[in-house]
Amino acid sequence: MSERKHILVTDDEPLNLELMSEILEDDYHVSCVSSGAECLTFLKENTPDVLLLDVAMPNMDGYQICRAIKSDPSLALPILFVSARGSLEERLSGYEAGGDDYLVKPFDNQELLLKVKSMLKFVRKQHELNIQLNEIAMMAMTNSGEIGHLLNFLRHSFECNDLDALTKAVFSTLKQFSLNGTLQYAHSGNVLATFDTSGIYKPVESELLQMTKQQGRIFNHNNRSIFNFENCSLLIKNMPSKHDEKYGRLLDHLCMLMEGVNSRVTSILRQQIVQKNxxxxxxxxxxxxxxxxxxxxxxxxxxxxxxxxxxxxxxxxxxxxxxxxxxxxxxxxxxxxxxxxxxxxxxxxxxxxxxxxxxxxxxxxxxxxxxx
Missing domain, CATH: 1.10.287 (Helix Hairpins)
Structure with a gap:
């Protein structure tokens, strides 16, 4: 059974506190205070889910209390004004102070329950949205970092004048992604060289790269993926699961990486032909x-x-x-x-x-x- 939500009621009239407590206590855990000072003191040690706040109170009215709460980032809770003042001007004042909703006295019991339920639903949705936003932000930061690795490779690749130097740049980038693989260069159907991140490649890996050359741009099998381009192919041996959120990103990133590798290989081969001539x-x-x-x-x-x-x-x-x-x-x-x-x-x-x-x-x- 889920824990009951906590409602804090602030009103200087004891009768109002008793009335709202009776309406809410069957469904919620209810706390009551009778002044703005008590409300702020209570919030220093407790974290209710919703605050029901009267407007017309001595010393510190509801709007002042609301502004004080909203100015403190640690006191992020929704506020429902419950007041006998229901004019447009009063409602606007409540919204400007930072209130989330407004209920005019006298009110129907069901109306109060619906308002509180709506506020809690709003809190839940806001919490879920914050989680999603944080996930999106983290994903964006991660994606930005990964794209940064690709951009660094592309910049460095222009300084690579032979296949050995290009291979070092590729493997350095794969290391940034925590990936292991075998890289093969070919020209006009002939294998020029094969390299592995471990330093030694297995003959079967070289054969697989040649045999899957005509299997499309990307060939996947379990946790292995092969990326085929005209003058180069890459076998990744430790791809994450297809259900992992990184999987799709890595496919895109590795295609971009190999497209850059292929372009640079073509340029290097042309330079070698020109130099030979x-x-x-x-x-x-x-x-x-x-x-x-x-x-x-x-x-x-x-x-x-x-x-x-x-x-x-x-x-x-x-x-x-x-x-x-x-x-x-x-x-x-x-x-x-x-x-x-x-x-x-x-x-x-x-x-x-x-x-x-x-x-x-x-x-x-x-x-x-x-x-x-």
Whole structure:
């Protein structure tokens, strides 16, 4: 059986106190005081559920008492004015003082009971509403803190230039939610890497992530949830029960987290491709420069070798002509013939200057492209 509600009646007329006490005592625990001072003293040591308050009393009227009570946060109780003064002005004065309802004397017994019952119902509803508001406030604070974790991750993720750094940021965020999981990266259907919050992942977990890739954005099984995105998947191993109020929030938060992870993975992979192409181009330019420099060197060596051979040929020819018994005209003819062809050969090598100049231009252009 529930405890009876406590009603405090304040009135300077003993007859009124006796009347209201008789009406209420069958249903409620009733206390009576005859002045404002007694009322305030009583409230310091007791906490009634409803106060019935007369207006016209000596020394301190009902409005003054009401204002004194409402000014003290520890005395939060509903006040029902019970007065012979029922004009609009009096009622407005009562409401301005902080009263919750107004009953005019003389009154019907049932009317008093209904008023008190209504006041208690109001108190109960207000209490329930306060509980709900507190729960909503706590939930809002919790949700705000959780969203703060996500925002911190998103800010930090822009500083992550590789998958290892990104993984640390993800696992740090999961720790804020008291969650354990396995994170897998993939590209074009190929698994790039798999990481676990414990440091070691089980092969079966990696396989599960691959097998559930086509099972939709979220795949749930008991206390495990898998979140699938294009370039990454996350297995959470300790999700709360579906009946837990945190469950729905965590699903939303983890989807937001993985959407950010997927976006950053895509960016990192693109950066790696660009860097790889850049490295390949640099290597190609270096090898091309080496090749052209070698061509220049070989051309110079060939020209010097040709000059040396031609000079040796002319010297040998002059020596050999002396022993052939040729007349002067014949010697001059042969010597001139050889000289002319040697000159033509040198002219051919002189034409290589254009090739050398072109090679120098190419090397110079490659040097500029390699500058930081």
């Amino acid at each position: 850049s490295d390949n181009n640099k290597a190609l330019m270096i090898n091309t420069k080496k090749g052209i420099t070698k061509i220049q060197s070989d051309l110079q060596k060939q020209k010097k070798t040709a000059i040396r051979i031609s000079q040796a040929l002319l010297n040998q020819l002059e020596t050999d002509l002396l022993g052939l018994g040729l007349d002067d005209d014949q010697e001059i003819h042969i010597t001139t013939l050889v000289d002319d062809n040697v000159t033509k050969l040198m002219n051919v090598y002189d034409d290589h200057h254009a090739i050398e100049d072109f090679c120098k231009e190419v090397v110079s252009a490659l040097d500029k492209n390699n500058e930081p």
